[in-house]
Amino acid sequence: MKIRVDDIKDQPRLLRSEEPLETLPGLTAVQESGDCEFLSPVTVELTVAREYDHIRVKGNLSARIRLNCSRCLGDFETDLASVFTIFFRKEDRVALDEEEVELAEEDLISVTYQGDEIDFAPEIAEQVIMELPLKPLCHESCRGLCPVCGVDLNEQECTCAGSSFSLKFSALKDFKFDK
Ligand SMILES: [Zn+2]
Ligand SMILES: [Zn+2]
Structure with a gap:
């Protein structure tokens, strides 16, 4: 042009x-x-x-x-x-x-x-x-994948919530990781 x-x-x-x-x-x-x-x-x-x-x-x-x-x-x-x-x-x-x-x-x-x-x-x-977004999101409120079992939490619930792993994970989630 x-x-x-x-x-x-x-x-x-x-x-x-x-x-x-x-x-x-x-x-x-x-x-x-x-x-x-x-x-x-x-x-x-x-x-x-x-x-x-x-x-x-x-x-x-x-x-x-x-x-x-x-x-x-x-x-x-x-x-x-x-x-x-x-x-x-x-x-x-x-x-x-x-x-x-x-x-x-x-x-x-x-x-x-x-x-x-x-x-x-x-x-x-x-x-x-x-x-172009560095971290694209399909929706602001996208729930992502379960860090334990990997199901898409937008489509499906899983039973991992409440396990020790996910508690630890949610305690960490306020920190920003720069990868
Ligand atoms: Zn998404
Ligand atoms: Zn799960």
């Missing part, structure tokens, strides 16, 4: 497209890793406008995806959505110095471009990857 810099004017311009996975760098690898399956192309809406010394891009992404629940290990489908704003600046020495200042402001993403064309694909791919 590219645009010629000369075609960007002060008047905001809406670009809309359906981006197949292969056009977004890194997403095919994400899919092959098994963490996320893309069930649709990524719908991209970008509002592009020239502003002061930069180009402002407001973006809206969505895609239908299938994830694997980190508690019950079941597959589930969900909508991925991302809203973001990126400032593109022409790459030169001054802009590189400025970039460090710019990055201190958390919500603003500042990117440089070279030449007379901007390719949005790398930034779009990055936004998609940032939206």
Whole structure:
């Protein structure tokens, strides 16, 4: 998804497209890793406008995806959505110095471009990857698998509750493990 810099004017311009996975760098690898399956192309809406010394891009992404629940290990489908704003600046020495200042402001993403064309694909791919949950949950209240017998507690009760193991387990569950 590219645009010629000369075609960007002060008047905001809406670009809309359906981006197949292969056009977004890194997403095919994400899919092959098994963490996320893309069930649709990524719908991209970008509002592009020239502003002061930069180009402002407001973006809206969505895609239908299938994830694997980190508690019950079941597959589930969900909508991925991302809203973001990126400032593109022409790459030169001054802009590189400025970039460090710019990055201190958390919500603003500042990117440089070279030449007379901007390719949005790398930034779009990055936004998609940032939206993928580290620990996907099929539902907020997913009960997960029984740590003793392994049944899916969303579907079935088991008789392990109350055993010494599960008491120990529940005493520990307030701690956060970083694996
Ligand atoms: Zn689940
Ligand atoms: Zn059990």
